[in-house]
Amino acid sequence: MPIHICCACGTSYPDAAEPPARCLICEDERQFVPRGGQVWTTPEKLAGGHVNAWRQLEGDLFEIHTHPQFGIGQRALLVRTPQGNVLWDCISSLDEATISLIRALGGMRAIAISHPHYYTCMQDWARAFDCPVHLHAADADWVMRPDRAIRYWDGETLEIAPGVTLLRLGGHFPGGSVLHWAHGAEGRGAILSGDIVQVAADLNRVSFLWSYPNMMPLSAATVRRIADTLAKWRFDRIYGAFPGRRVATDGARAVERSAARYVELLNTNQP
Ligand SMILES: [Zn+2]
Numbered sequence: 001m002p003i004h005i006c007c008a009c010g011t012s013y014p015d016a017a018e019p020p021a022r023c024l025i026c027e028d029e030r031q032f033v034p035r036g037g038q039v040w041t042t043p044e045k046l047a048g049g050h051v052n053a054w055r056q057l058e059g060d061l062f063e064i065h066t067h068p069q070f071g072i073g074q075r076a077l078l079v080r081t082p083q084g085n086v087l088w089d090c091i092s093s094l095d096e097a098t099i100s101l102i103r104a105l106g107g108m109r110a111i112a113i114s115h116p117h118y119y120t121c122m123q124d125w126a127r128a129f130d131c132p133v134h135l136h137a138a139d140a141d142w143v144m145r146p147d148r149a150i151r152y153w154d155g156e157t158l159e160i161a162p163g164v165t166l167l168r169l170g171g172h173f174p175g176g177s178v179l180h181w182a183h184g185a186e187g188r189g190a191i192l193s194g195d196i197v198q199v200a201a202d203l204n205r206v207s208f209l210w211s212y213p214n215m216m217p218l219s220a221a222t223v224r225r226i227a228d229t230l231a232k233w234r235f236d237r238i239y240g241a242f243p244g245r246r247v248a249t250d251g252a253r254a255v256e257r258s259a260a261r262y263v264e265l266l267n268t269n270q271p
């Protein structure tokens, strides 16, 4: 029996003869059920109509993105370190070319995911590369397909490879995390932010929301806390969840400036 993948959000559900009646990720107010109802696919059908495209973003960083776009449309990022490769965030499609290319690059040491919207088919990626998936324990209830590769971490930080550290920021999800890569941006440091810190259309800004599709904000105190937590880390560049979304330089100042303006707007009575 095949596993079933929600076409709206990309989440995979356990193998069964029929797809599930509901997608709990889509029914949450941070996502949405499509107007025509939930539609499902399988890994075989997905591979039949989609390919993964690769882009090298800097020396040791690759983007993997599915074409035509599938689900939410995020990218996965492959970080190379001397101690092994790390996959940041995940996508539903794992095609043969992607497996061969990652094996040729030395396989995978670990997978880490910012929040439940990008859990997708992490179980299949973990199996293909025989590596663990690090998820924050605060979001454990959102795992729709339990797997022995999943390792829950608690607390505020977890170093998963030398110079590669997960930081829990919360906000969009209680366990919402970003990845700090000390060697990124030619050694100036980079944050891989998922949509916990969303790189905005103006590539010198970031933003923060409880629900992106339904445009619901976070509190001023939460945004202030996220900015204060990030201020303790050294970084120059921010890679967001979607292709092209990158704060190229001065990322730490972009976070501080964007957070201050967000809080100011929440506290202003606009005419
Ligand atoms: Zn869904």
Ligand SMILES: [Zn+2]
Binding pocket: 115, 117, 172, 195
């Ligand atoms: Zn999200």
